[in-house]
Amino acid sequence: MTSRILQPTEEHLEHAARRLREGGLVGMPTETVYGLAADASSATAVASVFTTKNRPNDNPLIVHVSDAEQLKPLVSEWSGTVERVVDRFWPGPLTLVLPCTEVIGSHVNAGHPTVAVRAPLHAVARRLIEAVGRPLVAPSANRSGHVSPTTAAHVVGEFPDSSFPVLDGGPSAHGIESTVLSLARDVPVVLRPGAVTLNQLREELDRVECPVIGEQVAAPGTSPRHYAPETPATLVRTDELDQVLSESTVPAVVLAFGAREAWGEHAVVEMPEDPEGYAHALYDSLRRADALERRVILVERPPLQGGLWRAINDRLRRACVERV
Secondary structure: OHHHEEOOOHHHHHHHHHHHHOOOOEEEOOOOOOEEEEEOOOHHHHHHHHHHHOOOOOOOOEEEOOOHHHHHHHEOOOOHHHHHHHHHHOOOOEEEEEEEOOOOOHHHHOOOOEEEEEOOOOHHHHHHHHHHOOOEEOOEOOOOOEOOOOOHHHHHHHOOOOOOOEEOOOOOOOOOOOEEEEOOOOOOEEEEOOOOOHHHHHOOOOOOEOOOOOOOEOEOOOOOOOOEOOOOEEEEOHHHHHHHHHHOOOOEEEEEEOOOOOOOOOEEEEEOOOHHHHHHHHHHHHHHHHHOOOOEEEEEOOOOOOOHHHHHHHHHHHHOOOOO
16 A cells, blocks of 8 residues: 555656656645645546546636746736735645636536636645646545545545555645635635635735635535545534533544543544644544544534634534534
């Protein structure tokens, strides 16, 4: 299994770049999560991404570019607002949704008049894009709707029967996906909260809307159920946790804040209490909880605050079935 995991040497990067230029797939590290990369200009390669992930065709892909110059041929509008946001947040975990040119086909944007695009910060991702010389699509390297991968081993574990190589860039720094910001409307709209917070965006933009998105829109990661572990999961308030566990008739795994003693037959996965640490640990913790093979995962509800907690709660809301 590990023979598919490649250290990002110049030789391995060139091997991966050649594979992508020839229409193949590569597991690519980014600072958010690992992506399943393919040549964005190849409809056949992009179709292979959808097939491999079993991804719905109405779910558009994010195009990854090396810089703003590689972006410009893909978009039909380049305003002062776009320039300002790109200067502040790129390279980094911010995806922009912009009106696109005919260079972007429906195989990438699911027929929308826009394209979602970002320039990743991760050094290996940037070197790979530059080596290929073309923009890449790179949705999370997991089965559609499942927990996103934050290590190379997670990617191989998701696709054990595939042969595509995975470049090992270490654990993802942020651990959750990029913020998706639409600049295709009169007022900028956050379509998916992520590693760039609303307050950070408001430092550059006079007005930003951040609605709760409950259905698939022109951005990835917005379907009602997403980021989900194999084991059924539910959010539980801290003041209800003891009672829920005492009444549970099946063994559970609890994602709990800080150090907690185990409740009888129930297992505990400790979660950091700061938002950066929690986000970094979230997907790996959900995978660890799955591996414990209990009947249910109970997630102690994080603070319903702004900042990065907004993105964390968005991921958990889609991953968990709310307890009634």
